[in-house]
Amino acid sequence: MKTISIRLTLIAAAAALVSCASGPNATTGTALGGLGGAALGGIIGHQSGRGLEGAAIGAVAGGAAGNLLGNGQDQRNAQRYYGQPGYAPPPPQPYYR
Numbered sequence: 688m689k690t691i692s693i694r695l696t697l698i699a700a701a702a703a704l705v706s707c708a709s710g711p712n713a714t715t716g717t718a719l720g721g722l723g724g725a726a727l728g729g730i731i732g733h734q735s736g737r738g739l740e741g742a743a744i745g746a747v748a749g750g751a752a753g754n755l756l757g758n759g760q761d762q763r764n765a766q767r768y769y770g771q772p773g774y775a776p777p778p779p780q781p782y783y784r
Contacts, residue, residue, distance in 0.1 A: 693739065697746065700747050709758060710757070710765075711761070712761045712764070713758040714757065715757055716757025717753050717757065718753070720752050720753020721746045721753065724752070726742075728741040728742045728743070
């Protein structure tokens with residue numbers, strides 16, 4: 688019963704983090720951060736005898752950090768693409784022959 692509740696918690700946390708992702712870098716950051724955090728958390732948790740709990744905590748923390756970093760990159764890319772906030776291009780000039 689305990690393993691089922693832990694697995695359901697992990698699935699719910701992963702679904703919550705992925706739903707926050709808005710752009711391609713945020714999605715990639717969430718996935719890679721979650722995997723890296725789970726690996727690092729599992730290693731650290733294994734040293735204290737609680738590998739699964741460490742992996743779960745690491746996955747949530749890594750996914751959240753990856754999402755924040757990826758979302759920041761997406762916003763910088765959008766700012767470069769669309770220009771500065773409040774910027775409007777000049778109106779087109781009429782063409783006279």
